Amino acid sequence: MDLNTFEQQLRLPSPLTRIKDSVLDEFNIELWLKRDDLIHPIVSGNKWRKLKYSLNHALNIKSRRVISMGGAYSNHLHALAYVGKALGIGTAAFIRGERPKQLSPTLQDIEQWGMQLTFVSRSEYRKLRDYQGYDKLPGMQAGDYWLAEGGASELALRGVGDIAFELEQDYDVICVPCGTGTTLAGLINSVPNSTRLIGFAALKGADFLQEDIAQYLTEQNDGNWQLQLGYHAGGFAKLTNEVKQFILAFEQRHGVMLDPVYTGKMLFGIYDLIRCGGFSAGQRILAIHTGGLQGRRVSV
Ligand SMILES: *Cc1c(COP(=O)(O)O)cnc(C)c1O
Numbered sequence: 637m638d639l640n641t642f643e644q645q646l647r648l649p650s651p652l653t654r655i656k657d658s659v660l661d662e663f664n665i666e667l668w669l670k671r672d673d674l675i676h677p678i679v680s681g682n683k684w685r686k687l688k689y690s691l692n693h694a695l696n697i698k699s700r701r702v703i704s705m706g707g708a709y710s711n712h713l714h715a716l717a718y719v720g721k722a723l724g725i726g727t728a729a730f731i732r733g734e735r736p737k738q739l740s741p742t743l744q745d746i747e748q749w750g751m752q753l754t755f756v757s758r759s760e761y762r763k764l765r766d767y768q769g770y771d772k773l774p775g776m777q778a779g780d781y782w783l784a785e786g787g788a789s790e791l792a793l794r795g796v797g798d799i800a801f802e803l804e805q806d807y808d809v810i811c812v813p814c815g816t817g818t819t820l821a822g823l824i825n826s827v828p829n830s831t832r833l834i835g836f837a838a839l840k841g842a843d844f845l846q847e848d849i850a851q852y853l854t855e856q857n858d859g860n861w862q863l864q865l866g867y868h869a870g871g872f873a874k875l876t877n878e879v880k881q882f883i884l885a886f887e888q889r890h891g892v893m894l895d896p897v898y899t900g901k902m903l904f905g906i907y908d909l910i911r912c913g914g915f916s917a918g919q920r921i922l923a924i925h926t927g928g929l930q931g932r933r934v935s936v
Contacts, residue, residue, distance in 0.1 A: 639692055642722050646675050646684065649802035655890055663910050664917040668807070669892065670799065673899075673927040681927020682796055682819045683715035689791035690783055691719060699781035701726035703773075705764055708733065708740040709873065709897075711928045712787045717746035728752040728780075732761040741933050786816040793852055796822030799924065807831055808919040811906055813838055813898035813926055814863065817845045821852035823924075824861050833861040834909075836902040840871035867905035873897055879904045895928035 651674055655667040672681045679687075694702050702720060706713040706729060713729050720727035728751060731743070735755040739747065747753060754775065756764065765785060767773050773782065783789065796819045809832045812820050820835040827833065837845055842865055849863075869879040875896050883900040887893055894900040906923060909915060 637722055637724070639688070639695060639723060642719065643688070646679070648675060650675050650799075653890075653892060655892075657889060659907060659910060663915070665910055665915055666920040667906070668920070668922045670802075670922055670924045671892075672799070673893070673925045673929060675927070678718045678930065679715045680929060681711070681925070683711055683787065683927065684719075685795040685798060685822075686712070686787040686792035686818060687715060687719060687783075688795045688798075690781075690787065690789055690795075691723065691725070693791060694781035695723065695725065697781070698779070699725065700779035701728055701777070702781045702783055703728045703730075703776065704783040704787065705730040705732075705761065705785050707731070708736070709742045709931050711742075711931060712785075713746055713751065714742050714930050716783070716787070717749040717751035720751065721749040726750070726752075728754070728775075730761065730764055731755050732758060742930060745930075786818065788816045788818045792818050793822040793825060797826035799823060800826035803827075803922070806920070807922040809834060809915065809921045811836065811902055811921060811923040813902040813924075814842070814845055815839070815898065817849040818852070819924070819926065820861065820863075821849045824849070825852070825854050829856075829860055831860070835861070835863045836867050836905045837863060837865050838868060838872055838898050838901055840868045841865075842868070864905055864909075867901050867908070869901050869904070875900075882907070892925070893929055893932065894925075895931050897931055898928050899923075899925050 651671045653669045653671055655669060660667050675684055702725060704716060708731060717727050731753050810823060810827060811834045812823060814820050814835040814837045824833055845863055869876045879901060882904045883894045883896060886903060894903060902923060
């Protein structure tokens with residue numbers, strides 16, 4: 637299947653859901669969710685947007701295999717393995733840590749879809765992040781196309797920027813969860829300067845994101861964004877009981893599933909900021925539901 641045919645099967649532009657409840661009423665806040673989680677049951681969320689132009693490029697230059705890296709629950713690798721299979725392009729990945737006896741559900745899927753897995757130690761994994769000449773990566777062959785951890789690249793920025801073109805009304809604030817910060821950076825580059833952007837870090841101690849994001853920005857567009865570093869709920873892939881209860885209550889109230897790694901923490905943070913006066917009455921907020929629900933099998 638070619639890339640355009642695959643994209644035609646996706647639910648794009650992704651739908652919008654307006655959230656209504658007593659907290660939003662009390663503080664007079666309009667909250668909308670951009671449902672990127674509904675783009676596709678597997679290739680959901682920002683991962684399609686981040687992969688689209690890179691895969692297109694890889695196909696155009698006749699790459700035989702796309703190679704990347706990630707952890708045992710990586711949404712990025714899960715999406716890549718699935719799309720690779722659909723498009724008939726090979727995929728491979730370096731996985732952090734030793735091969736476990738029992739593979740995570742995520743790794744079971746991706747291996748079944750034909751991705752070749754190479755397990756590397758944590759220190760080797762860190763080194764892989766620093767390889768400048770990707771042709772020097774261990775095991776790289778002619779015709780391999782390298783995708784950085786999380787799919788971060790200039791082309792990924794363009795892909796997530798497409799979210800901005802789908803918006804039909806103005807928002808005062810756009811909120812997005814952050815792993816590598818690529819999605820936030822792509823949005824900062826693509827929305828009008830009058831829109832404020834807030835990124836919610838899923839990792840603990842994610843100060844480095846400030847610089848990582850700044851380096852992705854085009855000059856016309858900086859300043860009107862901020863990071864919230866305090867809503868990691870204990871760290872990446874960890875969860876406090878408070879956030880867990882919030883996620884379950886939100887799902888019951890609104891019928892929208894949240895993933896515990898990213899979107900659950902972001903929405904917890906948004907409601908907390910609303911209560912602390914972080915938004916002005918009358919403001920319209922858009923939160924990007926970046927998907928990630930395949931990870932919901934293992935947590936909460
Ligand atoms: C990967 C991912 C993110 C983080 O995106 P970045 O561009 O790396 O910041 C957020 N939400 C979900 C559900 C993801 O899978």
